[in-house]
Amino acid sequence: MDNNRRKFLRRLALGSGVLATGLPSFAKVIGTTDEQMDRSSDYENNGQHFNMCGYAAPKIDTVRVGVIGLGQRGSEAVGRLSYIDGLEIVALCDKYPDRVTASQKTLEKMGRPKAREYSGDEGWKALCESKDIDLVYTPTPWHLHTPIAVYAMKNGKHAATEVPASKTIDECWELVETSEKTRKHCMMLENCCYDFFEQLTLNMARQGLFGEIIHAEGAYIHDLTKDWLFNKNAYADMWRLKENMGHNGNLYPTHGLGPVAQCMNINRGDKFDHLVSMSTNDFTMNTMVKELAAKDNFFTEYVDRPYRGNMNTTLIRSNKGKTIMVQHDVSTIRPYSRIHLVSGSKGAAQKWPGPERIAFGHSWVKKEELEGLYKKYSPPIVNHIGAIAKDVGGHGGMDFIMDWRLIDCLRNGLPLDQDVYDAAAWSCLMPLSQRSVSKKSTTVDIPDFTRGGWQTNKPVDLTLDGGASTKVRSIKPDLKMK
Numbered sequence: 001m002d003n004n005r006r007k008f009l010r011r012l013a014l015g016s017g018v019l020a021t022g023l024p025s026f027a028k029v030i031g032t033t034d035e036q037m038d039r040s041s042d043y044e045n046n047g048q049h050f051n052m053c054g055y056a057a058p059k060i061d062t063v064r065v066g067v068i069g070l071g072q073r074g075s076e077a078v079g080r081l082s083y084i085d086g087l088e089i090v091a092l093c094d095k096y097p098d099r100v101t102a103s104q105k106t107l108e109k110m111g112r113p114k115a116r117e118y119s120g121d122e123g124w125k126a127l128c129e130s131k132d133i134d135l136v137y138t139p140t141p142w143h144l145h146t147p148i149a150v151y152a153m154k155n156g157k158h159a160a161t162e163v164p165a166s167k168t169i170d171e172c173w174e175l176v177e178t179s180e181k182t183r184k185h186c187m188m189l190e191n192c193c194y195d196f197f198e199q200l201t202l203n204m205a206r207q208g209l210f211g212e213i214i215h216a217e218g219a220y221i222h223d224l225t226k227d228w229l230f231n232k233n234a235y236a237d238m239w240r241l242k243e244n245m246g247h248n249g250n251l252y253p254t255h256g257l258g259p260v261a262q263c264m265n266i267n268r269g270d271k272f273d274h275l276v277s278m279s280t281n282d283f284t285m286n287t288m289v290k291e292l293a294a295k296d297n298f299f300t301e302y303v304d305r306p307y308r309g310n311m312n313t314t315l316i317r318s319n320k321g322k323t324i325m326v327q328h329d330v331s332t333i334r335p336y337s338r339i340h341l342v343s344g345s346k347g348a349a350q351k352w353p354g355p356e357r358i359a360f361g362h363s364w365v366k367k368e369e370l371e372g373l374y375k376k377y378s379p380p381i382v383n384h385i386g387a388i389a390k391d392v393g394g395h396g397g398m399d400f401i402m403d404w405r406l407i408d409c410l411r412n413g414l415p416l417d418q419d420v421y422d423a424a425a426w427s428c429l430m431p432l433s434q435r436s437v438s439k440k441s442t443t444v445d446i447p448d449f450t451r452g453g454w455q456t457n458k459p460v461d462l463t464l465d466g467g468a469s470t471k472v473r474s475i476k477p478d479l480k481m482k
C-alpha cells in the first residue's frame with residue numbers, strides 16, 4: 001500500500017476525509033473495497049480454467065428457455081422469443097404470480113403452449129434446477145443477475161442475463177469462473193450492439209474504413225425520473241430508485257460501452273487497462289422526491305437519502321493507448337442519448353444527437369452517401385433479419401436481432417457474439433467507477449477478465465457462417481412492441 005493510500009484511509013478513519021475533499025457524504029460509498037481489488041488480482045494471477053471466447057457449445061435443436069423476471073422488459077421478451085422457431089418457453093418465473101399469469105396469456109396469444117410456473121422470492125432456484133431447460137433468460141432487477149446466472153450455469157444451463165451482468169468485482173469474477181468451469185455460455189443481453197447504426201459502424205470499423213480507432217464515446221443519458229424512477233407503478237418494489245442511492249458512479253455503463261468496445265476489439269486484441277471517473281453532486285433527485293413526499297407519504301422514506309450524482313463521466317484507457325468516454329445520467333432533463341461516437345485515423349461515426357453521421361474528412365457525408373454506406377456495409381445479420389426485426393419491434397428491432405442471433409447460435413453450435421468476458425469487462429465499470437469517484441477520481445486498474453486471452457482471441461464473427469437456419473413465425477402486427 002503506498003503512502004497516499006495510507007493517508008487517505010487514515011483521513012477517512014478520522015472522519016475528516018469528506019470535509020477535507022469537499023465531496024458529499026455518500027462519497028464514502030466506495031463501490032469496490034481494497035479486499036475486493038486484492039481478490040481480483042488473485043483471480044487474475046490464477047489464470048484461465050478454459051477460454052470461453054470463441055467457445056462453441058454442443059448444438060441444441062430446440063432451445064428450451066426459462067424466463068425469470070416478467071416485468072416491463074421480461075414480459076416483452078416472452079413475446080419476442082415466441083416468434084422464434086426451434087425455441088420453446090417451458091418455464092416462467094416472477095416474484096409476483098400475477099405477472100406469470102400475464103405472460104402465460106402472451107404465450108397463448110402467440111399460439112404457444114403453457115409454460116410451467118414459478119413464483120416467490122426464490123422460485124428462480126427451482127426453475128434453474130429443473131431438468132428440461134437449456135437457457136435461463138433473466139430480465140430481473142440488477143442484484144439478481146449474477147446469482148441467477150451462476151446458479152443456472154452450475155445447474156447445467158446457459159445463462160442470458162439483462163444488463164448490467166454484475167454489480168461488484170466479486171460478481172464479475174464469479175461469472176467468469178463459473179462459465180469457464182462449467183463451459184456454459186454466459187451472455188449479457190446488450191441489445192444496443194445490435195442496433196442498425198451500431199452494426200454498420202462495427203462492420204465499417206472491421207473493414208478499416210475508420211482507420212485505427214483512437215477514441216470512442218458511449219452513454220446512457222435518459223431522463224427516467226418522473227415516469228420511471230419516481231413512478232410507483234413502474235419498477236417492481238422501486239428497485240431502480242433504490243439502486244440510485246448509495247452507489248455513486250456509472251450504474252448502467254453497458255449500452256454505450258458495448259457497441260464501441262466491439263468496434264475496438266476489446267478482449268479480442270486490446271483490453272481495458274484503467275479508468276478515472278468523476279460524478280457531479282445530485283441537483284435534482286432529492287429535490288424531486290421532497291416535492292413528491294409533501295403530497296404523498298409513500299415517498300417520505302426516499303427523502304434525504306444518499307442519491308448518486310446526476311452525471312457520471314468515466315474515461316477508460318486501453319492497453320493499446322486508446323480512450324473511451326462513458327457517461328451515465330438518468331435524472332436531468334435533456335433528450336435521450338447513447339452518444340455512440342467512433343473516431344479513427346481515417347474517419348468517424350456518430351449517432352446522437354441525430355441524425356446518424358459518418359465522416360471521412362472535415363464534413364459529415366451527405367444523406368445519400370450515408371444510405372449507400374448502409375447498403376454496402378450493413379453486416380449479414382442486418383440484411384438477414386433486420387426487416388423482420390423491425391416488424392416485431394422492441395427498441396426499433398435491435399432486441400429481436402439479439403434474441404434471434406442468440407438462439408440461432410445455440411441451435412447451430414456457434415460461439416456467441418458476447419461472452420462472459422464482455423459481460424464482466426463492460427459491467428465492471430459500475431463498481432470501479434464508484435471506487436474512482438469515492439477517491440477523488442483516482443486511477444483504478446481494470447482487471448483482465450480474459451487472463452491473457454485478449455492477446456489471441458478472435459474478433460466477433462460478423463458472418464452468419466454455419467448459422468442463419470432459424471426461422472421466424474409470422475408477425476402479429478397487433479402485438480408490435482415499442
Ligand SMILES: NC(=O)c1ccc[n+]([C@@H]2O[C@H](COP(=O)([O-])OP(=O)(O)OC[C@H]3O[C@@H](n4cnc5c(N)ncnc54)[C@H](O)[C@@H]3O)[C@@H](O)[C@H]2O)c1
Binds near residue numbers: 093096122
Ligand atoms: N436492454 C434494455 O434495453 C433494457 C431495457 C429495460 C430494462 N432492462 C433491464 O431489464 C431488467 C428488468 O427491468 P424492468 O424494467 O423490466 O424492471 P421491472 O421492475 O419492470 O421488472 C423486474 C421484474 O423482476 C421481478 N422480480 C423481482 N424479484 C424477483 C425474484 N426474486 N424472482 C423473480 N422475479 C423477481 C419483479 O417482480 C418484476 O416483475 C433490468 O436488469 C434492466 O436493467 C434492459
